[in-house]
Amino acid sequence: xxxxxxxxxxxxxxxxxxxxxxxxxxxxxxxxxxxxxxxxxxxxxxxxxxxxxxxxxxxxxxxxxxxxxxxxxxxxxxxxxxxxxxxxxxxxxxxxxxxxxxxxxxxxxxxxxxxxxxxxxxxxxxxxxxxxxxxxxxxxxxxxx
Amino acid sequence: xxxxxxxxxxxxxxxxxxxxxxxxxxxxxxxxxxxxxxxxxxxxxxxxxxxxxxxxxxxxxxxxxxxxxxxxxxxxxxxxxxxxxxxxxxxxxxxxxxxxxxxxxxxxxxxxxxxxxxxxxxxxxxxxxxxxxxxxxxxxxxxxxxxxxxxxxxxxxxxxxxxxxxxxxxxxxxxxxxxxxxxxxxxxxxxxxxxxxxxxxxxxxxxxxxxxxxxxxxxxxxxxxxxxxxxxxxxxxxxxxxxxxxxxxxxxxxxxxxxxxxxxxxxxxxxxxxxxxxxxxxxxxxxxxxxxxxxxxxxxxxxxxxxxxxxxxxxxxxxxxxxxxxxxxxxxxxxxxxxxxxxxxxxxxxxxxxxxxxxxxxxxxxxxxxxxxxxxxxxxxxxxxxxxxxxxxxxxxxxxxxxxxxxxxxxxxxxxxxxxxxxxxxxxxxxxxxxxxxxxxxxxxxxxxxxxxxxxxxxxxxxxxxxxxxxxxxxxxxxxxxxxxxxxxxxxxxxxxx
Numbered sequence: 001x002x003x004x005x006x007x008x009x010x011x012x013x014x015x016x017x018x019x020x021x022x023x024x025x026x027x028x029x030x031x032x033x034x035x036x037x038x039x040x041x042x043x044x045x046x047x048x049x050x051x052x053x054x055x056x057x058x059x060x061x062x063x064x065x066x067x068x069x070x071x072x073x074x075x076x077x078x079x080x081x082x083x084x085x086x087x088x089x090x091x092x093x094x095x096x097x098x099x100x101x102x103x104x105x106x107x108x109x110x111x112x113x114x115x116x117x118x119x120x121x122x123x124x125x126x127x128x129x130x131x132x133x134x135x136x137x138x139x140x141x142x143x144x145x
Numbered sequence: 146x147x148x149x150x151x152x153x154x155x156x157x158x159x160x161x162x163x164x165x166x167x168x169x170x171x172x173x174x175x176x177x178x179x180x181x182x183x184x185x186x187x188x189x190x191x192x193x194x195x196x197x198x199x200x201x202x203x204x205x206x207x208x209x210x211x212x213x214x215x216x217x218x219x220x221x222x223x224x225x226x227x228x229x230x231x232x233x234x235x236x237x238x239x240x241x242x243x244x245x246x247x248x249x250x251x252x253x254x255x256x257x258x259x260x261x262x263x264x265x266x267x268x269x270x271x272x273x274x275x276x277x278x279x280x281x282x283x284x285x286x287x288x289x290x291x292x293x294x295x296x297x298x299x300x301x302x303x304x305x306x307x308x309x310x311x312x313x314x315x316x317x318x319x320x321x322x323x324x325x326x327x328x329x330x331x332x333x334x335x336x337x338x339x340x341x342x343x344x345x346x347x348x349x350x351x352x353x354x355x356x357x358x359x360x361x362x363x364x365x366x367x368x369x370x371x372x373x374x375x376x377x378x379x380x381x382x383x384x385x386x387x388x389x390x391x392x393x394x395x396x397x398x399x400x401x402x403x404x405x406x407x408x409x410x411x412x413x414x415x416x417x418x419x420x421x422x423x424x425x426x427x428x429x430x431x432x433x434x435x436x437x438x439x440x441x442x443x444x445x446x447x448x449x450x451x452x453x454x455x456x457x458x459x460x461x462x463x464x465x466x467x468x469x470x471x472x473x474x475x476x477x478x479x480x481x482x483x484x485x486x487x488x489x490x491x492x493x494x495x496x497x498x499x500x501x502x503x504x505x506x507x508x509x510x511x512x513x514x515x516x517x518x519x520x521x522x523x524x525x526x527x528x529x530x531x532x533x534x535x536x537x538x539x540x541x542x543x544x545x546x547x548x549x550x551x552x553x554x555x556x557x558x559x560x561x562x563x564x565x566x567x568x569x570x571x572x573x574x575x576x577x578x579x580x581x582x583x584x585x586x587x588x589x590x591x592x593x594x595x596x597x598x599x600x601x602x603x604x605x606x607x608x609x610x611x612x613x614x615x616x617x618x619x620x621x622x623x624x625x626x627x628x629x630x631x632x633x634x635x636x637x638x639x640x641x642x643x
Contacts, residue, residue, distance in 0.1 A: 015412030022419070068408070097407050120407055120468050122414040 005060040005141045007033045010042040010077065011095075012069050016118070020064070020095070023126050027133025039072035043080070046087060053086035053144070060141040061087065065112075067096040067103065075106060082111035089142045093132065160355050168348045175341035182334040189327030195249065196320040199256070200313055202246040207309050209235045209242060210270060214302060217274045221281055221289050232278055236271065243267070253319075256312055263308030270301040392481070399478035403471045410471070414464050417457065424453050470586065473599045477585060481606050485525035487635040492529065492565070493519035496554050499533050503541050512541065512550025519556045520563055524635045528607045533567070535600040536627050540569035542594050543625075562613070562630050570624040579617055604629070611635055 007024075011017040017035050024033070036042035046063075048055030063081065067074035074094065081087045091113040098104075099117040107115050116132060119125045216232035219225070243264070250256035273292065280289035292298070431446060493516060500514045507514060514537070537552065544550035553568045574582060578589035585602040604627075608615045613631035 013408055013412065015416065016408065019412070019415040019419075068405075097404060097411070118411060120411055120414065120471075122411070122418040125411060125415060126418070 005031050005062055007031050007062050007064060007136070008042070008046065009033055009035045009064040010039065010069070010074065011035065011064070011066045012037050013066075016066070019125070020129050023129035024133040024136070026126075027130045027137065029133045029136050031136075039069040039074070039077055043072075043077060046077075046081065047084065053084045056144045057086060058143055060143045061090040062136065062141050063090060063092045065092055065094050065096075067094060067098055067107075075103075075110065078107060078112055079110050086144045090144060091139070091141060095132075161352070161359070164348055164352045164355065168345065168352075171341065171344050171348065175337060178337045179334060182330050182337060185330040186327055186334065189323055189330055192323040193320060193327065196316045196323065199246065199249045199316050200320075202242055202249060203309050203313050203316070205242040206239065206246065206267070207306065209239045210267065210302070210305060213239070213271070213274050214298070217278050217281075217298075218293075220278060221286065221293060224281070224286065229278070229282070232274075236274070239271070250312075253315075256315060259308065259312045259315065263305065263312065266301055266304040266308060270298065270305050273298045273301060396478045396481040399474050400482075403474040403478065406471050407468075410464060410468060413460075414468075417460050417464070421457055424450075424457075469597060473585065473597060477599070477602060477606055480528075480531075480603060481610060483528075483610070485528055485610065485635060485637060487523050487637065488526055489521060490524050490526050490529060491519075491521045492556070492563075495526070495530060496533055496537075499530065499537055502534075503537060506541050507550070510541070510544055510546070510550050512544055512552065514552045514554070517553070517555035519554070519565070520558060520633070522563055522631070522633045524611065524631060524633075528611060529631075532604050532607050532629060533565075535604045536567040536629070539600055539627075540567060540571060540625070542596070543571040543590070544569065545572050545622075558633070561633055563633050564628055564630040566626050566628050568624060568626040573621040573623050573625050574617065574619040575621050576619075579619070582617070583615070 007029075009017060009020065011020065014037060017037070021033055021035070034045070036045065046056070046061075047053045065074045065078060069077075074096065078092055078094065081090065081092055088111070092111070093114040093116060094107050094112045095116045095118060097118050097120075104115050114132075114135075116128060119128055213232055213235040216228045216235060220228035220232065247260065250260055277289040277292050277298070280286070280292070428446065428450060435443075435446070496516050496519060500516060503514075506512075533554075537554075540552045541550070544552075548570060551570050554565065555568075556563055556565050558564075572590060574589045578587075581587045582589050582598075583601045583605045584598075586598040587602075588596060588598040605615055608629055608631060611631050612635070613629065615627060615629045617625055617627050619625040
């Protein structure tokens with residue numbers, strides 16, 4: 001992944017956010033990671049003050065999305081990203097504790113690029129995030145329009 | 146609760162039998178009257194014919210006397226003995242006629258009196274005739290004509306005729322009265338029958354009306370009952386829906402709680418692991434510093450490291466346990482919401498294949514499983530398999546070590562349900578724990594066997610999901626029987642699965 005790609009991490013649990021960041025870094029990913037603890041702040045950032053998303057034109061974004069947010073559901077954010085003409089090509093990685101089949105299907109139907117369930121066992125968790133980091137380091141991320 | 150009332154219970158109850166009794170009474174009365182009247186008519190007819198016979202006899206006497214008289218006259222006038230034959234015939238026939246008349250009128254005192262007045266005249270007349278004819282036979286014609294000329298015979302004849310006419314008119318009078326009586330009887334019979342027919346028709350009409358009313362009342366009651374039934378069914382449905390709603394809420398509550406508990410657990414686990422790594426770094430740095438100061442005593446560091454390890458050990462063990470518990474709740478709530486797929490299941494084959502999986506444990510414990518004849522039912526194979534697996538595992542797990550184990554699986558059927566019994570001769574369950582063992586994380590007896598206290602909670606959840614029930618009978622130290630009752634034909638309730 002080229003260095004100018006910015007990782008947007010929408011994760012309400014600060015502990016999780018920290019552990020994710022640590023393990024992504026352990027995989028050698030050095031890109032900027034911007035964290036948001038709730039949906040409202042994340043939406044404000046993603047779609048800009050005018051709400052069109054044009055504020056990120058020309059930037060490459062990768063979104064790490066938790067579904068269980070205090071103020072809104074991650075599914076709504078996913079939907080808005082995939083419906084937005086500037087952001088819809090940005091990869092969205094759903095990283096959440098839910099492993100409900102219906103939920104997974106719904107996310108892919110809405111255009112999620114990857115769906116990862118957070119393992120409870122920390123070793124597995126760390127391992128999964130590190131592998132995700134390795135995955136990030138090889139994928140191409142298009143710039144937003 | 147509504148109480149159903151018959152609209153007019155007393156009247157409904159009394160009228161129909163009363164009408165029936167009345168109808169029968171009427172029929173009997175009419176029949177009796179008819180028989181009586183018919184008998185009366187017959188008596189009248191007999192009387193009429195009796196009168197006619199009497200009149201016949203009277204006419205006969207009159208004719209024979211007149212014939213005898215005319216034969217006498219003819220003989221005396223013509224002296225031709227041919228007339229004697231007629232005379233003899235006529236006088237010979239008379240006594241029989243007289244006897245008949247006496248017999249016929251024996252019941253009537255008035256006629257007897259008349260007859261007794263008539264008979265001497267008749268005899269006298271006959272005497273006169275015999276005398277003259279006898280004189281004629283002797284050739285004493287003049288003597289005979291002299292007797293005729295006395296007009297005695299003529300007077301006697303008139304008297305006899307008068308007597309007979311009197312008796313005839315008496316009989317005529319009787320005939321008229323008897324005919325009148327017969328006509329009256331017939332009229333009565335007709336009237337009686339007409340009245341009877343009218344009464345019966347009225348009763349029949351009344352009866353039809355009453356039975357229609359009864360039918361109407363019954364129909365109304367039936368309608369009311371079906372309304373109540375519908376209402377009841379609706380209420381049962383509502384309650385069932387409420388229960389299902391409540392159950393769903395509990396399930397989703399369990400799901401959310403367990404789910405949300407997992408998040409912080411990830412943190413606890415994660416940062417504990419991070420701490421462990423930090424500890425490695427920390428002790429490494431401590432060692433470097435210690436060596437730099439020339440301190441060779443490692444005992445203090447070792448004690449510290451041990452304490453660290455102990456603390457981490459407890460934390461990790463607790464986390465793992467908590468994770469298991471949360472997972473159990475999650476699984477349970479998932480099972481409670483899972484969609485069941487009804488299919489034909491040969492339960493005997495199912496149970497035998499489960500028994501095969503515990504064969505090794507059974508050999509170790511010198512135990513045996515006996516599977517009785519089990520039915521084929523329409524149910525969810527997976528759910529039933531889990532139920533039996535849990536029950537059989539439990540039975541094997543809690544067998545006593547001092548006696549050869551024996552586990553028995555049997556079934557009994559009713560129309561719509563089948564009850565499976567899984568019996569063992571294991572350690573048994575204390576009566577106080579009978580309900581508790583079905584609760585999540587609860588176990589009974591000495592905690593010397595591995596387990597979380599999840600199995601029976603799963604069994605109960607699954608059985609309930611299938612619309613059945615599970616109970617246990619047990620005697621401590623003797624054994625336990627679990628009885629699982631499930632519908633033979635699984636009916637899926639339609640409920641959303643979110």
